[in-house]
Amino acid sequence: MSGRRVIPVFFSLILTPGAFADDAALDGQDPVAYFERTATHAVQGGTAHSETFRGATYLFADEASVQAFRSDPESYIPAYGGSDPVALATRDALVAGDPDIFTVMDHELFVFADSASRERWLRDFDALRQQADPNWRRRHPSVEMVVPPDRHPRGLEKYLVKDDLGAAGYDPVAYFPEGGGAAIKGEKGITQAYRGVTYRFASEAHRARFVQHPTAYEPAYGGWCAYAMAKSDYTKPNPKRFVIQDGRLMLFYDGFLGDTLKSWNKEGPASLEVAADRYWKSESGESP
Known part of the structure; x- marks a missing residue:
C-alpha cells in the first residue's frame, strides 16, 4: 500500500480494509494465514477461495483457510476494522493499516500504518489498548468487540x-x-x-x-x-x-x-x- 490514508470521522459502517483496495479486505491477504505461529509475512489469497463477512470480502489461499474462517469469522477479522490501533488510540483517527505490517496478540490480528506504530503498540500495549477501545466503541456502539475493553491490564x-x-x-x-x-x-x-x-x-x-x-x-x-x-x-x-x-x-x-x-x-x-x-x-x- 502506498502512503497512509485517514478515513473520515463520519464513516458510519464497520471499517474494513475492503474499503481500501478493490473490494478485497486486507488487500486480498488470507486472514487465517496470519495466525500460523510461524508466519512472518502476509499470504496472498485468491479469488477461487473467498468469503463475505459484514460486507467485506476476504480471499484465502486454500479451502482449509475458508473453512476455518467460516467456523469462527470473528476470530480472524482484523481488530478495529483494519485501522491502525496506535492512530486510533493517540489521535482518535482512522488510518488504514498496511496488511503487510501486523502482529497477532491473544489471537487477535492488528495491522499498522507503519513499523513504528507496530513497535509502539508492542511496547505500550496496555495503555494504548485502553485508549483505542473506547474510541472504537464510540464510533461503533452496536458492535461487540472480540476482546472487551475492561480486560485486566498487565502488571x-x-x-x-x-x-x-x-x-x-x-x-x-x-x-x-x-x-x-x-x-x-x-x-x-x-x-x-x-x-x-x-x-x-x-x-x-x-x-x-x-x-x-x-x-x-x-x-x-x-x-x-x-x-x-x-x-x-x-x-x-x-x-x-x-x-x-x-x-x-x-x-x-x-x-x-x-x-x-x-x-x-x-x-x-x-x-x-x-x-x-x-x-x-x-x-x-x-x-x-
Missing part, C-alpha cells in the same frame, strides 16, 4: 524480570521447533520490548518471528517455574530446563532440591498445567 509485579529483561536473556523463539528447539542465549544487540518486558534474540529472524506473534512465544506464568506454579508457589527456573506443552513455553527449576521437569512428567503434565493456570490467573489476573 509486571508477578513477572520474573530483572532490569526489565525476560527469560533470563534467553531467546524465547529458540525454544520452539521453528527456532531450533533449544535453550540459546540471546544477543544484547538484538532485543524487542513487549509490554514492559525486554527479550533478547539469537538472530534478527527470531526477533521478527516474535514481533509477529509475541504472545505465542512468551514463557508461561511470567517466566516462573511451571511446576512450582502448579503447587501455588514461585520458584526461579533453570532456563535450560523446558518443555513446549500445548504450544506454550514452560520453564522448570533444576537444582539442589531436584529436577521439577521430571516431577512434572511423573505427576501428570495435563493436570499440573490446569493447576498452574488456575494459580497464575488468581495471582496475576491473566488467563493463559
Whole structure:
C-alpha cells in the first residue's frame, strides 16, 4: 500500500480494509494465514477461495483457510476494522493499516500504518489498548468487540524480570521447533520490548518471528517455574530446563532440591498445567 490514508470521522459502517483496495479486505491477504505461529509475512489469497463477512470480502489461499474462517469469522477479522490501533488510540483517527505490517496478540490480528506504530503498540500495549477501545466503541456502539475493553491490564509485579529483561536473556523463539528447539542465549544487540518486558534474540529472524506473534512465544506464568506454579508457589527456573506443552513455553527449576521437569512428567503434565493456570490467573489476573 502506498502512503497512509485517514478515513473520515463520519464513516458510519464497520471499517474494513475492503474499503481500501478493490473490494478485497486486507488487500486480498488470507486472514487465517496470519495466525500460523510461524508466519512472518502476509499470504496472498485468491479469488477461487473467498468469503463475505459484514460486507467485506476476504480471499484465502486454500479451502482449509475458508473453512476455518467460516467456523469462527470473528476470530480472524482484523481488530478495529483494519485501522491502525496506535492512530486510533493517540489521535482518535482512522488510518488504514498496511496488511503487510501486523502482529497477532491473544489471537487477535492488528495491522499498522507503519513499523513504528507496530513497535509502539508492542511496547505500550496496555495503555494504548485502553485508549483505542473506547474510541472504537464510540464510533461503533452496536458492535461487540472480540476482546472487551475492561480486560485486566498487565502488571509486571508477578513477572520474573530483572532490569526489565525476560527469560533470563534467553531467546524465547529458540525454544520452539521453528527456532531450533533449544535453550540459546540471546544477543544484547538484538532485543524487542513487549509490554514492559525486554527479550533478547539469537538472530534478527527470531526477533521478527516474535514481533509477529509475541504472545505465542512468551514463557508461561511470567517466566516462573511451571511446576512450582502448579503447587501455588514461585520458584526461579533453570532456563535450560523446558518443555513446549500445548504450544506454550514452560520453564522448570533444576537444582539442589531436584529436577521439577521430571516431577512434572511423573505427576501428570495435563493436570499440573490446569493447576498452574488456575494459580497464575488468581495471582496475576491473566488467563493463559
